[in-house]
Amino acid sequence: MKPTFALIRTSAGTSPVAIALGVAILAGLFLFPNFVQSPYALHIMILFFLSTIQGEAWNIIGGYTGQYSVGHAAYFGAGAYTTMILMQYKQIPPWYGMLAGIGVALVVSLIIGSICFRLRGPYFVLASIAVAEIMRLSAMNLKDITNGAEGILITEIPVFKIGETIVTDFLSKVPFYYIGLVIALITILVTWMVQNSKLGYYFQAIREDQDAAHSLGISLPIYKNIALALSAIFTSLSGSFYAVYIGFIDPPTVLALDISVQIVLICIIGGIGTIWGPVIGAMVLVPLSEALRSNLIAQMIFKTGLTSEESGIGTFLKENLAHAHALIYGILVVVVILFMPDGILGWVKKLTAKKGRG
Amino acid sequence: MTVLLQSLISGILIGGVYALIGIGLTIIFGVMRVINFAHGDILMVGMYMTYILFTSLGIDPFVSIVITIPLMFLFGAFLQKLFINRMQGALPQNQILLTIGLGLIMSNTMMLIFTSDYKILSTSYSSESFNVAGISISSPLAISFLITAAITLLLYWFLLKTDTGQAIRATAQDREAAQLMGINVRWMSILAFGIGSALAGTAGALISPTYYIFPQIGGIFTLKAFVITVLGGMGSIVGATLGGVIIGVAESVSAVYISSGWKDVVVFVLFLLVLLFKPAGLMGKSRM
Amino acid sequence: MMKRGFVFVLAFCLALPGISLAANVKIGFINSITGPEAPIGENLTNGVTLAIEDLKKKGIDVQLLKEDDTGKPQISMSAMEKLAGQGVSGVVGPYTSACANAVAKLAEKYKVPLLVPAAAKEEITRQHLKYVYRLNAPADQYASSLIDAALAMGKPKTVAFIYENTDFGTSTTKTAKEYVAKKGIKVVADESYSKGSPDYRSTLTKIKAQKPDLVFMVSYVADAILLMRQSREIGLQPQAFLGGGAGFTTVQFAKEKEISNNVFSTTQWTDDVNWPGAKDFFNRYKSKFGKEPTYHAACAYQAMLIMAETASKNGGDREKTRAGLKSGSWKGIMGDTKFEDYDGFTNQNKHQMLILQIQNGQFETVFPIKFASKKPVFPFPKWK
Structure with a gap:
């Protein structure tokens, strides 16, 4: 049994402190919109849920099964486009469109799986990129269906009713907050169930040694495809959710290669093949990119009085830190990969293990 | 007929430059088994180097490769020694992410220095062309094709006839066996990354007079380089040469007979077909 | 300070x-x-x-x-x-x-x-x-003002479109296509490209074979220069090159006199x-x-x-x-x-779009007449 299992077991199973903490965090998350009304804060939380869903979904195929897809934008885009096309041109509300999106993503995943799973290692990575690129270019060129580069914009989301009671009209961010939270929790739960099931055992066997797994009678194509399908379902959900929330999609924003890379990064930076890795990855990356982008860091430096806004260094920082955010992102990736190859979670575990021993 | 011939010729000329990019990637992969996602960004660095040499010192882009090649070699060797080397034998996804991270650093550093303006290098011959039997051929593209061919031949000679070249090939074929034979594998890796980077940088220099430069240009070429190397067979130099020309022609011909919007799809479909039906690529595996 | x-x-x-x-x-x-x-x-x-x-x-x-x-x-x-x-x-x-x-x-x-x-x-x-x-x-003005200018200068019958496959490129071209249909001009080529393709020669060759009266391009600056360079290379010779905004109105483009002279473009603003x-x-x-x-x-x-x-x-x-x-x-x-x-x-x-033509490396306003600084050169002179 891997140490990751042990940690999850303790945090989710035995220790009462951990249970209490978990319940408190969960309650806090559900009550959050009651205390914080700032749409900006809610927006950041929604982005955090979105990243968690993406990272956790990738984790199933990339983390547990060891198939490093760098083409997850394909499923993200499939969900986003299906939902938006149905809503815009057929007036089908997004909660049905989301299901249709899952259907489309499953079909896409089966096609991709049947092509790409014949390949291993780097070839699989490249094939997954190629398929996602074909999807992006097709969305660009099939103007009659996707509206091409102009993208699809929705201005109104239909009101969600159960019977005659209006549940929500989607005018504020709160419904999106709860939808994001619930999908994120379901994704985490499913990953947890997978990890602790026979399925998860097969997945990990494939990751550790494909040939050995095969000789134990584990059918590689079947289980790889199951893992990919599970991953595709949740990535597609995140795509639908994103599309409806933002209200605008076009090929570069939902099908581009950097979306795929971003999804992988969430997982790798947090800790691959663990339940909480993607959550931590999202928790680090979302605020970090937001802080870098909005020049929060330069402002913090001014507040601490290290240098003033008017001084030479101050102006330099103000002008360049915002420009440099992608640079800092790149440096972060390199540092994490070089010094924390198991992600932040793995690094923390190693530290605590050392302390425990010493 | 002229249309077909015209697109074939343009495809072959551009394909020559693609080949150079592909050869660089294939050498790096062959020796180190690392897929270099920063390959296009290295090419971009080469382009900026050419740009500086041209604008501040007035050195012609085609002449400047004498400076670009050694500098880019050192740059690649430095990257290998400092970063990639630590990842030898690490999980492939971590290697990929490391190179993605390095690519991000390169492109964004360039953006801080040069801003993200498009730089156009206008030489006196940038839009020169000559006619052969009614088909117009771009002069700078023709020159760069000849230089590419010369460099490729030189590289073949180096890998086939020199001791170092043979050591690189041996490392590519079987790293452990090469080590047992007393080959300094670490040194070969540095050499391979250096040569790969120098080739990418040269390709950047050669297309500068007919193309444009901006910090994010790398991604386009990274993807192309992958397609080319897989098509030819990862690790095969002859394959990469062939792959480059095939991709150049495929793009150019499909732009005419299908549409320019779909030409990249054609390239990727071709790529998937090769992966599926001849995964070792056109020229087999690891034979340099 | x-x-x-x-x-x-x-x-x-x-x-x-x-x-x-x-x-x-x-x-x-x-x-x-x-x-x-x-x-x-x-x-x-x-x-x-x-x-x-x-x-x-x-x-x-x-x-x-x-x-x-x-x-x-x-x-x-x-x-x-x-x-x-x-x-x-x-x-x-x-x-x-x-x-x-x-x-x-x-x-x-x-x-x-x-x-x-x-x-x-x-x-x-x-x-x-x-x-x-x-x-x-908005984008529809780009196209209609350029086509109107072309119609004021001559009698173009056919047009070829080549444009970047971005929102700007496709939406401008879409309104242009609607507008030329109203004016009875036939579309003989409709080619989109993705930014950063080093070679447009084959696409341009295909367009050349159609012998269009007008070539309508929508691109940002670098591609604008590339497209015109390669047009010259293969000898694409319409009555007028129309550049739909963006790259064709930049100084960087105008400076490339050899290839940019006599190209029409439209802009929201100029200094003259x-x-x-x-x-x-x-x-x-x-x-x-x-x-x-x-x-x-x-x-x-x-x-x-x-x-x-x-x-x-x-x-x-x-x-x-x-x-x-x-x-x-x-x-x-x-x-x-x-x-x-x-x-x-x-x-x-209701912003008034200006039609410019590059003459001797300078942007000159040629339409509407009340803002014009120079007379337009039409049709496009033979490539040297």
């Missing part, structure tokens, strides 16, 4: 106590500072910087909250949300159509006046949004047009930033002036500022500005 400016403003405010009351306004500015759109974004930033200086001279001290949207709609939305929460009186931006479109809905939701300076997508001001204003002319302050803006911009301003810079400059002045006049109140934008009219470097409702547009400035 900064101190002196401050003292100057202080003195100015003291001298005119009436203005100092309206002094401090908080304005948001969303722009693509990094990311793929950054090269153009920079022009907007510079334009706004000049506007802030000028506002200071007028006694309006703008507290500018700059936000980078990196060219991505979701990021521009979080920027807008942040600005709304920080109590800005109004927002200028974002640059790209996709971002402006996404932010427009939010502006309406939070009741923050938004002035879009340079995004061309028609839909932005076609959604009946009360809080969304646009200074520049007789709108008040245009030339002066050009000179100051050039001496401050070391390069010549694009129309984006002029649009952003004027948009910031309008927004800050209106907000300042209304004491920073969002609702009053919105009403002020609706009722006001301005005369400045973008000519006459007024936000009107017409042809399905809401709060859209």
